[in-house]
Amino acid sequence: MRLLSEHLAEAVALVTPLAVETVPLLQGMNRVLARDVIATLDGPSFDNSAMDGYAVRVADAVAGSVLPVAADIPAGSGLPAPLAVGTAARIMTGAPVPAGADAIVPVEQTDGALETVRIDVAPMPGAHIRRRGEDVTAGDVVVAAGVQLGSWQLSGAASAGVATVDVRRAPRIAVLTTGDELVDPGTVPGPGQIVDSNSTLLAAMVLGVGGVPVVLPRAGDTPESVLASLDGVEADLIVTAGGASVGAYDPVKAALSDRGVTFHAVAMQPGKPQGLGVYRGIPIACLPGNPVSVAVTFQVVVGAMLRAMLQAPEPIMTSAVASVGWHSPHGRTQFVPAVVDPNGTVRPATVRGSQSHLVASLAKGRVLAVVPADVDEVLPGDTVGFMMSHLEILA
Structure with missing residues (x-):
C-alpha cells in the first residue's frame, strides 16, 4: 500500500503555479493573492x-x-x-x-x-x-500573498487605498463522474439506481476554492464512455470520481491505465483507490466513487495540488478533545467528517463512523478529523487533530 505522503508528493509534482493577473477588488473574491497588498495611504488618513x-x-x-x-x-x-x-x-x-x-x-x-x-x-x-495611521501606515502589508481573499480582506485593501489586486488565475477544473447506476438530482431512482451527488459535490468544492468547474458529461461503465466524456477537454486539472478501484467494471482505470495514469492503493481511509497522472497534457486525479471518499480525497489530495497551483500555504491544523470513541484502520490515516459541539469537543458527523457511502452525513460535518496511521482507536477524552471544512482548504 502506498504511503499517503508519497502519494501527495507525486500529486503536487504534477502541477505548476498558475499565471498572475490584476483584477478589480470585487473580482478578487475567493481568489488567491499572488502579491502582497501594500497600503498606499495611512489609515485613518487624518485624526x-x-x-x-x-x-x-x-x-x-x-x-x-x-x-x-x-x-x-x-x-x-x-x-x-x-x-x-x-x-x-x-x-x-x-x-x-x-x-x-x-x-x-x-x-x-x-x-x-x-x-x-x-x-x-x-x-x-x-x-x-x-489617530492618523493607527490602523495602517502607507507601505504596510495589509494582506499577505497566498491568502484566499474574502470580504474582510477586500475591505481592508480598499480602506488602504488599493483598487486592484494581483491574484492567481482561477483554475479551470474539469470534473467527471462515472456510473451507469447514476441519475440526476431530482429524479426518482429506479431499481438499482442512485442519485449522482458527486457532480454537485465536486463542482461546489471547486467553486469553494475560487475555481471554475467544467462539468463533463457523466460517463457510463465502459472505457469508451470515459474517453468520450474526456474528449476535447480543456482545463488546468481533471478530477474524476468513480471507476478507479479493482472491480470488474472500473472504467476510469481501464481507460486511463495505458494513457499516462497510474493507479494505487493509498494508505488512507476513506479514499484507498486512487489514480494520478497526466492525460493529454493535463494533470489528472482519479478519485474513488463513494461520496465521502470523494469529499475527503478532494480535500486532502486535490487540495494539495490546488495549493501548489495557487501558491497557497498549508491549511491550519487544530485540535479538540473527542467526546466519543471510534475505531481507525491500522496503517491508514483516517479522515472523519466531524462535528465540533458547543462545548468544544469533536465527534464524528455520523454514529456509523467513516463509512464512505454516508453522504447525507456530510451536511452535518464542519471539520475533518485526522487520525494518524499508527492509531487504531480513538477513545473519549483523546485529543484529535482536525482541519477545517472544504471551503477553507486553502488556508
Missing part, C-alpha cells in the same frame, strides 16, 4: 472623531464647565480651523479633529446644546480620537 460630541481642550473641559461652541464640524468637511482656547467645537463621527483639541466629549456626557455646551464628564487626554 478624526470616534463619537458624535464636542472637540475640546482637556484643560478647559472640567466637569461642570460651560464652553462656547465655536464651530460645527460635520463628517466630510475640509480641514477645520484650530480650536481656540476656552471653546468647544460640535463634531460628528468621522469628522477631522481641529488642531488644538486633544479630546472628544460624547454628546451623552454633555447637555447637547448648540451655542454653549455644559461638560458633565471631564475627558481623558486623547479620548475618542482616532
Whole structure:
C-alpha cells in the first residue's frame, strides 16, 4: 500500500503555479493573492472623531464647565480651523479633529446644546480620537500573498487605498463522474439506481476554492464512455470520481491505465483507490466513487495540488478533545467528517463512523478529523487533530 505522503508528493509534482493577473477588488473574491497588498495611504488618513460630541481642550473641559461652541464640524468637511482656547467645537463621527483639541466629549456626557455646551464628564487626554495611521501606515502589508481573499480582506485593501489586486488565475477544473447506476438530482431512482451527488459535490468544492468547474458529461461503465466524456477537454486539472478501484467494471482505470495514469492503493481511509497522472497534457486525479471518499480525497489530495497551483500555504491544523470513541484502520490515516459541539469537543458527523457511502452525513460535518496511521482507536477524552471544512482548504 502506498504511503499517503508519497502519494501527495507525486500529486503536487504534477502541477505548476498558475499565471498572475490584476483584477478589480470585487473580482478578487475567493481568489488567491499572488502579491502582497501594500497600503498606499495611512489609515485613518487624518485624526478624526470616534463619537458624535464636542472637540475640546482637556484643560478647559472640567466637569461642570460651560464652553462656547465655536464651530460645527460635520463628517466630510475640509480641514477645520484650530480650536481656540476656552471653546468647544460640535463634531460628528468621522469628522477631522481641529488642531488644538486633544479630546472628544460624547454628546451623552454633555447637555447637547448648540451655542454653549455644559461638560458633565471631564475627558481623558486623547479620548475618542482616532489617530492618523493607527490602523495602517502607507507601505504596510495589509494582506499577505497566498491568502484566499474574502470580504474582510477586500475591505481592508480598499480602506488602504488599493483598487486592484494581483491574484492567481482561477483554475479551470474539469470534473467527471462515472456510473451507469447514476441519475440526476431530482429524479426518482429506479431499481438499482442512485442519485449522482458527486457532480454537485465536486463542482461546489471547486467553486469553494475560487475555481471554475467544467462539468463533463457523466460517463457510463465502459472505457469508451470515459474517453468520450474526456474528449476535447480543456482545463488546468481533471478530477474524476468513480471507476478507479479493482472491480470488474472500473472504467476510469481501464481507460486511463495505458494513457499516462497510474493507479494505487493509498494508505488512507476513506479514499484507498486512487489514480494520478497526466492525460493529454493535463494533470489528472482519479478519485474513488463513494461520496465521502470523494469529499475527503478532494480535500486532502486535490487540495494539495490546488495549493501548489495557487501558491497557497498549508491549511491550519487544530485540535479538540473527542467526546466519543471510534475505531481507525491500522496503517491508514483516517479522515472523519466531524462535528465540533458547543462545548468544544469533536465527534464524528455520523454514529456509523467513516463509512464512505454516508453522504447525507456530510451536511452535518464542519471539520475533518485526522487520525494518524499508527492509531487504531480513538477513545473519549483523546485529543484529535482536525482541519477545517472544504471551503477553507486553502488556508
